Every structure is written in structure tokens, then in C-alpha cells.
Amino acid sequence: MWTIFLLIGSNIFxxxxxxxxxxxxxxxxxxxxxxxxxxxFFEYCLQVPANRIGSKTFSPDQLKVIQEVITLTVFGVFSTFYFGDKLHWNHFAAFGCLVAGAFFMFHKF
Known part of the structure; x- marks a missing residue:
């Protein structure tokens, strides 16, 4: 869980x-x-430990996919509250595609 929390913090910065x-x-x-x-600088102070800690559990590919899902989530919240943007169906569809990609990254077939 530390990896996820650190990645969320780094993405906010x-x-x-x-x-x-x-x-x-x-x-x-x-x-x-x-x-x-x-x-x-503060983003790197969180991102580097997140990847170091996460590498004990996740592959680099999995870490990158986790980071991308977090990035889009953070940006969706940021653009809504900071810029006053509205999220539309296509934003959710794009996010769903990313989550589907994450699913495939974490499952070996």
C-alpha cells in the first residue's frame, strides 16, 4: 500500500x-x-521511493501501469476542481480502457 500512497502523492505534486x-x-x-x-523535486522525493518499494512486489511494467491509472485519476480530480472542467462520458471510457489495460498487465494468460 505504501507504493500506492506514495504514487498518489507524487502525482499530485x-x-x-x-x-x-x-x-x-x-x-x-x-x-x-x-x-x-x-x-x-517533491514529486521525485515520493516517486523514487514508491518505485523502489514497489519493485519488491511489482514488475517495472506493472509499476508504470499503476502510475498511469493514478495519474489519470489525479488529473481528473485536479481538472475538475482546479480548472472547473466537467468530465464527460469519453473521459470515463478512456479511463475504462486504461483499467482494462491494467487488468491485462496483471494477469498472465
């Missing part, structure tokens, strides 16, 4: 680093880059 600045388009790009790099 990274989502703010990558997209949070879009509300502040008047801020010069160089400042946005510096702030984003500062935020990304």
Missing part, C-alpha cells in the same frame, strides 16, 4: 508542477519553470 501554472499566464515563463522544478 507533478500535476501541479505541469499544469498549475496555466492559471497564471501573466507570470514570466522562466519563473514558472523555476517554480515547477521546485514542485517537481
Amino acid at each position: 507533478m500535476t501541479f508542477a505541469w499544469y498549475g501554472h496555466l492559471k497564471f499566464k501573466e507570470v514570466p515563463l522562466w519563473k514558472v519553470i523555476v517554480v515547477s522544478w521546485g514542485i517537481a
Whole structure:
């Protein structure tokens, strides 16, 4: 479970680093880059241990799929509350496809 919690935390930081600045388009790009790099530092402080801990249980492929599912979940919540976007059926369909991909990654046939 630590892997999942750390990945959620790291994705929250990274989502703010990558997209949070879009509300502040008047801020010069160089400042946005510096702030984003500062935020990304904390993302790495969670992501690296998450992968190290997770590698004891999961393969690298499985870790990547877990991370992608978490990324889309975090971004869906972020875009809804931070930008006021609305999620539509196609967002849920895309998420369902990703979950199906995760299912196949974790099951050997």
C-alpha cells in the first residue's frame, strides 16, 4: 500500500508542477519553470521511493501501469476542481480502457 500512497502523492505534486501554472499566464515563463522544478523535486522525493518499494512486489511494467491509472485519476480530480472542467462520458471510457489495460498487465494468460 505504501507504493500506492506514495504514487498518489507524487502525482499530485507533478500535476501541479505541469499544469498549475496555466492559471497564471501573466507570470514570466522562466519563473514558472523555476517554480515547477521546485514542485517537481517533491514529486521525485515520493516517486523514487514508491518505485523502489514497489519493485519488491511489482514488475517495472506493472509499476508504470499503476502510475498511469493514478495519474489519470489525479488529473481528473485536479481538472475538475482546479480548472472547473466537467468530465464527460469519453473521459470515463478512456479511463475504462486504461483499467482494462491494467487488468491485462496483471494477469498472465
